[in-house]
Amino acid sequence: MSTETEPTLAELERRATRSGPAYGQDALIVCDRLVRVFQADGVEVQALQGLDLLIKEGELTAIVGASGSGKSTLLNILAGLDTPTAGSASVAGCDLLGMDAKTRLGYRRDTVGFIWQRTSRNLLPYLTAAQNVALPMQLRGRSRGMGVGRRGNRARMARAAELLDLLGMSHCLDRRPAGLSGGEQQRVAIAVALANDPAVVFADEPTGELDTATAEQVFSALRTANSELGTTILVVTHDQAVSSEVSRTVSIRDGRTSSETLRHVRTDENGGESTVSREYTTIDRSGRLQLPPEFTEPLAIRDRVLLELQPDHIEVRPDTPPPV
Numbered sequence: 001m002s003t004e005t006e007p008t009l010a011e012l013e014r015r016a017t018r019s020g021p022a023y024g025q026d027a028l029i030v031c032d033r034l035v036r037v038f039q040a041d042g043v044e045v046q047a048l049q050g051l052d053l054l055i056k057e058g059e060l061t062a063i064v065g066a067s068g069s070g071k072s073t074l075l076n077i078l079a080g081l082d083t084p085t086a087g088s089a090s091v092a093g094c095d096l097l098g099m100d101a102k103t104r105l106g107y108r109r110d111t112v113g114f115i116w117q118r119t120s121r122n123l124l125p126y127l128t129a130a131q132n133v134a135l136p137m138q139l140r141g142r143s144r145g146m147g148v149g150r151r152g153n154r155a156r157m158a159r160a161a162e163l164l165d166l167l168g169m170s171h172c173l174d175r176r177p178a179g180l181s182g183g184e185q186q187r188v189a190i191a192v193a194l195a196n197d198p199a200v201v202f203a204d205e206p207t208g209e210l211d212t213a214t215a216e217q218v219f220s221a222l223r224t225a226n227s228e229l230g231t232t233i234l235v236v237t238h239d240q241a242v243s244s245e246v247s248r249t250v251s252i253r254d255g256r257t258s259s260e261t262l263r264h265v266r267t268d269e270n271g272g273e274s275t276v277s278r279e280y281t282t283i284d285r286s287g288r289l290q291l292p293p294e295f296t297e298p299l300a301i302r303d304r305v306l307l308e309l310q311p312d313h314i315e316v317r318p319d320t321p322p323p324v
């Protein structure tokens with residue numbers, strides 16, 4: 001039997017604090033070792049296998065991945081529609097695991113906005129574009145100080161018109177969804193998602209039903225919302241080409257983040273602008289690194305590799321027999 005006394009809770013807390021800043025303390029969205037296991041016909045499916053993700057306030061990020069990689073599972077958790085089996089997730093300081101039904105409702109109404117792939121899920125067919133945008137403000141009630149009655153209604157319609165104008169949709173204020181193209185409907189849906197000034201907007205395949213040119217217009221509206229209003233936006237899609245539309249793309253593979261592409265605009269000495277993109281591989285919180293098949297396959301790397309620390313990089317070599 002051990003003679004050592006057990007550390008007190010205060011001591012454990014002190015040790016935890018001493019180990020440095022908390023994971024993701026400056027991020028708006030924090031996913032920490034998220035696991036989601038489904039049971040289907042007696043078979044266990046691990047949709048998320050310890051997914052780590054940090055998103056800072058003001059970022060416009062796309063999550064991409066093949067079918068079945070876990071994108072919808074992640075989005076459902078972040079949207080407050082599902083809870084993880086293990087791990088933790090928070091959005092704008094809201095702990096997504098510890099919410100009761102009332103808090104969850106408030107979270108979905110005030111903290112986050114949604115754009116779904118099916119336009120019919122985003123807009124009510126019997127309301128005009130402006131009325132659709134005003135509706136979430138009305139449902140939120142008086143808390144935002146827009147007042148009640150006619151004055152409140154005027155204030156809501158004015159804000160709806162402002163948002164639609166920002167997204168290049170001022171010509172559609174009084175049209176119902178049936179009188180709008182698919183791309184126009186999605187741009188109105190962006191205004192609806194922004195109506196209550198949410199901290200984050202989640203978009204699930206928002207351009208899935210659109211052709212390439214129209215999809216570009218929708219992404220341009222998302223970029224405007226991000227740059228003009230500062231709203232953090234997370235788009236989930238299986239379309240890898242979306243990388244050219246956003247500044248950060250995070251790839252998911254087998255329920256974990258695997259790689260990232262960051263893009264930024266570089267200005268040369270003559271004022272000319274060009275876009276530079278860089279690809280990164282993600283290291284998870286345990287130091288695990290996923291080597292992409294484009295790197296492992298040509299070198300026949302399989303079970304293990306040789307690592308060598310250099311002053312400014314790490315060398316990764318195939319496991320060849322040592323020289324005799």
Ligand SMILES: Nc1ncnc2c1ncn2[C@@H]1O[C@H](COP(=O)(O)OP(=O)(O)OP(=O)(O)O)[C@@H](O)[C@H]1O
Pocket residue numbers: 038039040045046047065066067068069070071072073074238
């Ligand atoms: N409710 C569920 N019950 C059982 N298995 C599920 C459930 N939801 C998702 N899965 C499984 O979890 C894995 C991840 O699914 P998910 O829908 O998150 O992937 P995805 O990347 O969004 O795919 P897609 O692009 O096709 O929508 C898949 O193997 C899927 O079959």
